[in-house]
Amino acid sequence: MRSTTMASVWSAARAVMALAIIAAVVAQLAKSVGTAAELGRDVSVTIVNFFSFFTILSNTAAAGVLLWAVVWYWRRGRKADAEPAPLAVALTCVSTYMVVTGVVYNTLLRNIELPQGSEPIPWSNEILHLIGPVFLLVDVFVGPPRRRVPWSTVWIVAAFPILWAVYTLARGPLTVNPVTGDPYWYPYPFLNPNNTALEPIPGYPGVAVYVVAIAAVILGIGALVVWWRRRTGVGETDAAAAPEQEPAVAP
Incomplete structure (x- = not known):
């Protein structure tokens, strides 16, 4: 899109x-807090839990980075060949997270029955889990303009999911579920070692299987996004785009 x-x-x-x-996140947060207050649940824990979902974090980050890209484009980008490097890396990260969100939700979570009072708002749910991820996927291919990023960006992409997984598994057994009263809370059933339905192995080994599998998906999608940027982008990391230097001639 030149x-x-x-x-x-x-x-x-x-x-x-x-x-x-942003509208989808705010609407879902308002519903979750309103339901918690109405049913006498711990509102503060409900809010922290809400922002402990990878979906919410990835969507919030995506909205912020997209707005950053919009502001940059209208202020400076119309005359630029490529976005600044920090923005290029941020777009690479949120694109990967959103695509992973869409893949994981629609393959593992869409048909899971939730506890009564925890159902998402339908339109908000579709924006966060389907429309947003599809848009960020398309943005990888047509977003304007595009800077090449180094292969090391893949490890930057992986950093946040690793920290989130560590946080989730450390916090889970320390948090009382405000909906069921269980002495643990995990945002997704495949991260819950107490989930007897874990396959192929129950408990923490079963959780480890899912964590490794999702990590592989994140690294794979992140590598594809970086590869596409390197293939189609421009910038200081593109040696071919740099003007060839004339050899110095002694006076």
Whole structure:
């Protein structure tokens, strides 16, 4: 998407998507807090739990980075060949997280029955788990303009999911579930070592299987996003894009 007109259209689409994601997150948070207060649940724990979901964190980050990209484009980007390096890395990260969110939810979680009073808002749920991920996937291929990033960016992409998994597994057994009263809380059933339905192995070994599998998906998708940026982008990491230097001639 190199033409100014198309780049401007896509930047407007980024703004709309970011606002839709923010609306979805705020609406779902308001419903969760309202339900918790109405049923006498611990509201503070409910809020912390809400922002402990990878879906919420990845969507919130995606909205922020998309708005960053929009502001940059309209202020400076229309005359630039590529976005600044920090923005390029941030877009690489949130694109990966959102695609992973869509893949994991729609393959493992969509048909899981939730406790009464915990059901998501349908329109919000679709934005956070389907529409947003699809948009960020498309953005990888058509987003304007594009900077190449080094292969080491894959490890930057992996850093947040690793920290989130450590946080989740450490906090889980220390948190009382405000819905069921269980002496543990995990955002997803495949991370809950107390879940007897874990396959192929129950307990922490079963959790480890899922963690390793999802880590492989994150690294794989992150590597594909980096590969595409390196294939189609420009910038100081692109040796071919740099003007060839004339050899120095002694006076």
